[in-house]
Each structure stands twice: as structure tokens, then as C-alpha cells.
Amino acid sequence: MDNKLKIAIQKSGRLYEDSIKLLKDCSIEINIGIDKLKTTALNFPLEILFLRDDDIPQYLEDGVADIGIVGKNILLEKRKKVQIKETLGFGKCRLSIAVPKSFKYNNIKFLNGKRIATSYPFLVKEFFGKKNIKADIHEISGAVEIAPGIGLADCICDLVSSGSTLFMNGLKEVETILRSEAVLASHMYLGSLQKMILDKFLFRIRAVKKAKNNKYILLNVPNERLDMIISYLPGIKSPAILPLANSECSSVHSVVNENDFWRIIENLKELGAQDILVLPIEKIIL
Ligand code: PRT
Numbered sequence: 001m002d003n004k005l006k007i008a009i010q011k012s013g014r015l016y017e018d019s020i021k022l023l024k025d026c027s028i029e030i031n032i033g034i035d036k037l038k039t040t041a042l043n044f045p046l047e048i049l050f051l052r053d054d055d056i057p058q059y060l061e062d063g064v065a066d067i068g069i070v071g072k073n074i075l076l077e078k079r080k081k082v083q084i085k086e087t088l089g090f091g092k093c094r095l096s097i098a099v100p101k102s103f104k105y106n107n108i109k110f111l112n113g114k115r116i117a118t119s120y121p122f123l124v125k126e127f128f129g130k131k132n133i134k135a136d137i138h139e140i141s142g143a144v145e146i147a148p149g150i151g152l153a154d155c156i157c158d159l160v161s162s163g164s165t166l167f168m169n170g171l172k173e174v175e176t177i178l179r180s181e182a183v184l185a186s187h188m189y190l191g192s193l194q195k196m197i198l199d200k201f202l203f204r205i206r207a208v209k210k211a212k213n214n215k216y217i218l219l220n221v222p223n224e225r226l227d228m229i230i231s232y233l234p235g236i237k238s239p240a241i242l243p244l245a246n247s248e249c250s251s252v253h254s255v256v257n258e259n260d261f262w263r264i265i266e267n268l269k270e271l272g273a274q275d276i277l278v279l280p281i282e283k284i285i286l
């Protein structure tokens with residue numbers, strides 16, 4: 001009887017470091033051997049398989065791995081039967097169509113009758129189908145960005161993050177097909193023990209994710225401004241207020257979401273908050 005949950009992660013590449021860091025943030029310790037094919041966590045019932053990202057969806061469908069960390073782009077392209085359990089917030093990119101800079105691109109109809117090179121034939125075909133475009137899709141497995149330059153295609157569809165690869169190859173991004181990030185996906189039917197371990201793992205992942213999106217803030221506030229300042233502060237339940245040795249001021253503690261952070265800090269400052277300290281949070285368990 002298998003008493004561990006098997007997780008597939010990328011052996012090397014763009015998702016490797018962040019996948020290992022996610023395990024670490026979840027307090028799961030691993031030793032990576034020299035062969036780096038698989039390893040077992042030291043303090044959690046998890047076996048880690050190191051694989052090529054393209055192979056992970058198939059292994060998940062077959063149940064060779066119970067769960068895996070892979071780009072949503074690969075999962076959707078491969079169309080294997082798996083369940084997405086959680087988005088992970090790293091490996092962010094978009095799958096976009098790009099054309100040579102000199103092309104006068106007005107709208108999507110421009111792509112009718114063009115030759116387009118991509119490693120994502122299914123997603124491109126699906127997108128063109130929806131938009132009623134008839135183009136000639138050439139599947140190539142790598143270095144897609146050079147295809148127009150060597151006359152293999154008129155345009156491309158590839159992953160973009162900073163945009164510098166497109167820029168260096170004289171291309172411009174004209175349509176976005178998909179926004180992608182790394183996700184945790186699972187085999188469709190897990191055994192009850194595997195399900196239980198996965199729930200524990202997801203509980204940790206969510207605590208880590210929540211913590212990353214929030215900051216702990218401490219500030220000193222003159223007592224006569226306290227009510228006003230508190231009305232601007234969310235906190236998990238409500239902010240904590242502690243007396244200071246100087247009886248005219250109080251110390252206020254709260255948790256603020258990264259997205260609202262600067263707006264809230266500016267308001268607090270205007271309302272008379274002083275000595276504002278901002279600290280990272282390691283985990284949030286609600
Ligand atoms: O060996 P293996 O098959 O496992 O790895 P791989 O070479 O196929 O994949 P890898 O490591 O390049 O990417 C793994 C995953 O990272 C992808 O499936 C995406 O989910 C995610 N990701 C995020 C990216 C990018 N950003 C990205 N920018 N994958 C690839 N790129 C490439 C893109 O193809 C292009 O060549 O980077 C170039 C563009 O980058 P910018 O910054 O110049 O725009």
C-alpha cells in the first residue's frame with residue numbers, strides 16, 4: 001500500500017526553483033540527490049518526481065503522479081483529464097500572437113491566410129476557431145521566435161513574460177490568447193489516504209499564499225486620532241490596540257493586503273499615524 005502522495009515537479013527550467021521554494025515555505029524538507037529522478041520528503045508523506053514539464057499532464061492522467069506543478073499553458077494544450085486544485089502565483093506569462101514590427105496590424109482579420117509557427121497548436125486552433133480566422137498553423141517545438149526571420153512563418157504564437165525575446169527578434173505582440181501561471185493539478189481519482197495528504201498540503205499552500213499577499217503593520221497613533229485611524233484599517237478581525245508608556249499614544253497592529261497597501265499607508269500618514277513599521281508575514285491560518 002502506497003502511503004505517500006507523489007508530486008511531479010519540473011526537473012529543471014523556469015518552474016523548478018519556485019516549486020522547490022513552495023515546498024520549503026510549506027516547511028517540507030527535501031534532500032535532492034545527484035541523479036535527481038525522485039526523492040522523498042524528510043518530514044511529510046510526499047515523494048517528489050522530477051520530470052519534463054510537457055510530460056507532467058500525461059503522468060497525472062495516468063496516475064503515475066498524484067499531483068503536479070505545471071504551467072496552465074501546458075495543461076490546457078495537452079488536454080489531459082486532470083483537476084486543477086490551486087493556482088500558485090509564479091511562472092506567470094501569457095500566450096500571445098506576435099507579428100513582425102513592420103506589419104500594419106489593424107485587427108485580427110489580418111491573420112487570415114497567414115502561416116503561424118507555434119508550440120501550442122491546439123490552443124491556437126481553438127482561438128482561431130472562435131474568432132473565425134483561417135490560418136495555416138505550423139507546429140515547432142522550440143525557438144519559435146526565429147520562425148518569421150528565417151521565412152518559416154509570417155507570425156508566431158508563443159509564451160511572453162518580459163517581451164524582450166519578441167523585441168530582440170523584431171516582433172510585436174498583437175493578441176493574447178491565454179494568461180498563464182503555475183498551478184497544482186491532480187489525478188482525477190485519488191485514494192482516500194492520498195486525498196487526506198493533499199488536503200494537508202493544500203492547507204499549507206493556502207496559508208503561505210495568503211501570507212505573501214499581506215503585510216503586518218505597526219503604527220503609533222495619538223489617542224485622539226485613534227477612532228479615525230482604525231476606521232481606515234482592515235485587520236484580520238479588527239486591529240489590535242496596545243497602550244504605550246507615553247499615555248497620549250497607542251500602538252496599533254493590523255494586517256493589510258498588498259493591493260491596498262500604499263493607499264492605506266498614505267491615508268494613515270495624513271491622519272497622523274507615526275513610526276509605521278511594515279513586516280512580512282510567514283503564514284496566515286484562519
Ligand atoms: O525541459 P522542460 O521541457 O521541462 O522545460 P521547457 O524548456 O519546456 O520549459 P521552461 O522551463 O522554459 O518553461 C516552463 C514553464 O514556465 C512554461 O510552461 C510556462 O508555464 C512558464 N513560463 C513563464 C515561461 C515563460 N514565463 C517564458 N517567458 N516559459 C517560457 N518562456 C519563454 C518563451 O517561450 C520565450 O522563448 O521565454 C521567452 C520569452 O520570455 P521574455 O521574458 O523574453 O518575454
Ligand code: ZN
Nearest residue numbers: 052053054055
Ligand atoms: Zn517543456
